[in-house]
Amino acid sequence: MEKYQADVAIVGAGGTGLRAAIAVAQADPKLKVALISKVYPMRSHTVAAEGGAAGVVRDDDSYQKHFEDTVAGGDWLCEQDVVEKFVRQAPQELYQLEHWGCPWSRKPDGDVNVRRFGGMKVPRTWFAADKSGFHMLHTLYQTSVQFPSIHRFDEHFVLDLLEEDGECRGVVCYDLQNGVFRQINAKAVFLATGGAGRCYLFNTHGGIVTGDGMALAYRHGVPLRDMEFVQYHPTGLLGCGLLMTEGCRGEGGVLYNKDGYRYLQDYGLGPETPVGKPQNKYMELGPRDRLSQAFWNESKKGRTIKYPLGEAVHLDLTHLGEKYLHERLPLICELAMTYSGVDPVKAPVPVRPVVHYTMGGIETDGNTATRMPGLYAGGECASVGIHGANRLGSNSLVETIVFGKIGGDAMVERAHNVKDFDSAELTRQAEAAEKRALSLFDVKGTESMSKIRHEMGQSMEDGVGIYREEESMQKTIDVLKNLQKRIVNVGLTDRGRVFNTEWMNLIELGYTLDVAQCMVHSAINRKESRGSHQRLDGPDGAYKQRDDVNFLKHSLAFKSTDGADEPRIDYSGVKITTFQPAKRVYGAEAEAAEKARKAAQEAK
């Protein structure tokens, strides 16, 4: 086993991991940063983000508005002090990326332009056409190469965290290219491994989005918070699930059902806004949870469009014209043509909701620290507290850089306060992790990994989808429990050590299964409806309503310490500073509510 002594180890080299690495390198070039990723940095799934990143820049906008949109969008399950910090730091991080070369789309005068996005009151989404994540990631990667203190471990897959005296002290990983194991000691470890969309069958995600960091933290006793909140993006390409960005609707795209009717007006998002005149927080610019729920209801009413590949609604962009579409949404045009055979310039694109984002994740404080000293987390794998029960589009790209920076700074401080170390105990743990990984080669079972993966994904769609019920969730719990038993009987055929993807995929699947269990157990215990977690059951349908008395709190999924193979669910309070929970409304209802609120304030 080779050993590397770092000051800071960062797992994941997407937007968050790269931003954190640069923050450390800039703050103190003497600190050695190990940047570990199972892929090359530019393959990270940040690359696939399309629409943009939210940050207040316009004169008619304010931090307060971004704060309110975010907290209401999250159905009041946000840590309000963290949201306050987040909205303030967002613009400076976006400007920082601009200085580093990110090609943000511009206004004719040469300043950065912003576009409309769902659930946001004012246009505040910075965008680089519809390749915002791609450009952010490449800008960060390219910027990072000028810092010699960042030592990259590309194509290194993390097998375990190292822990001593209750503190995180490093990681052990498998080097795919060379087929060897490496122990990396560090004073601070930052998990930035992204989401876990691969728990589900139909998702917008790349194959690498398997929840590794979440599972690693969970297995070491750090809880996963709010895991029941899984975002279905309303507009995934029918068939493959590839993302048709919310930017489509921000630019004026509209949704039709089979009758050519803009059905969103039936779901508290109206009145209908004229085609080509999108209005913030109305109709197509409602939040994602509401739009996906509307699709589900249209489907129940038989008003979706039937295709051989399934049910869909139509995303119509044709009125925007070829020139505008190719300028603002070039990737969308390319993807729809390539993967659906539809040219959005000429015809509407068949779309349906698709799993897109995990609002929950590794529990952290507002500075990315977990409850285990030395372990930090940021980006989609973390639950730092800004998304609550439903994330607003364009808040997550900016989350990567804001909390990458904050996490980097926090780790610098820790690294300065912890002495260099190494110990026989850490070596023992690293060797044990290696042995565990290698023992998978001894399994002679005949279970199929791809079958287990498929059954997990299908059962998550069935039980923990857009709408949920006790009975179907229990079924998913049972299926996953059974899959946990079966996965230990997967026999590997590939005996090689170099780039053995079969072996790595099996370990990944183990991570994903753990995370899926946390999702469904958190979900079945939340007996209310909030944000993306919508239930249809309860005595007299009681769980269909939000229940602030019993459930204005975060769920925490802990690994059971009594040997049970299922998580233990606990709860923690929600930080409310200035914005008291209220009814979550959009469209005309929202405007009326705001008028009433203002009138009440003036009356005081």
Add this chain to the structure above:
Amino acid sequence: MEATQKTMKVTVLRYRPEQDKEPWEQTFDVPYHKDTSVLEALFYIKDNFEPSLSFRWSCRMAVCGSCGMMVNGVPHLACKTFLRDYEGKDMKIEPLANFPIERDLVVDLSDLIEKIERIKPYIIPDAKNANMPLNKNFKQTPMQMEAYLQFAQCINCGCCYAACPQYKLNPKFIGPAALTLLYRYNTDNRDAGAKLRAPFLNSEEGAWSCTFVGYCSEVCPKHVDPSSAIQLGKKMSATDYVFNMIKPEH
């Protein structure tokens, strides 16, 4: 699955460094329909026939750059290439040409990565802009952005290196993707680092090595047109050369 399921003979190049002396071929009958990509064909092979087959992939949407490989001798992204376009033919999938094979369809990309990182692919601002506050942006009009934007679309998939006859002859050639990136930063009005990149652009391994075959641009899955970036780079390099003769560096 459709009733009229077609199948294609797909041959894959195999090489497992720990057990194979040299690469060998393995052929599979892969069912496909009109939407089946080469990547999905590989999934099918891995799930149903040969779990030990290794290949890189992630996003499935032609933006992460992982799945560059040779399909019937031509560099392609597996996720953006479809079996329907090879109907009536057999298909042969091999690792990207001009790179050492690491295992099966996985090549060693370290040379490409090193070159991308060598050419200083980041904004080097001039002194007066070095500490611009974080509440304002550089002015960059849409027209100024247009000058480099196409060359900023590279996904680092390596297809252009697999296509490049010059890189095949001389592996020291900095090559299409890295030279394109160099030109992209030199052309960005926020950047003042052209002088620091000149040694790479003007060197023997730089733009002048390119013989303008243009195959890189033909195979580029993102239409970045590296060939044209390199020709523009030559122009930049020539100007630089003349400029330096008149006014030598202090």
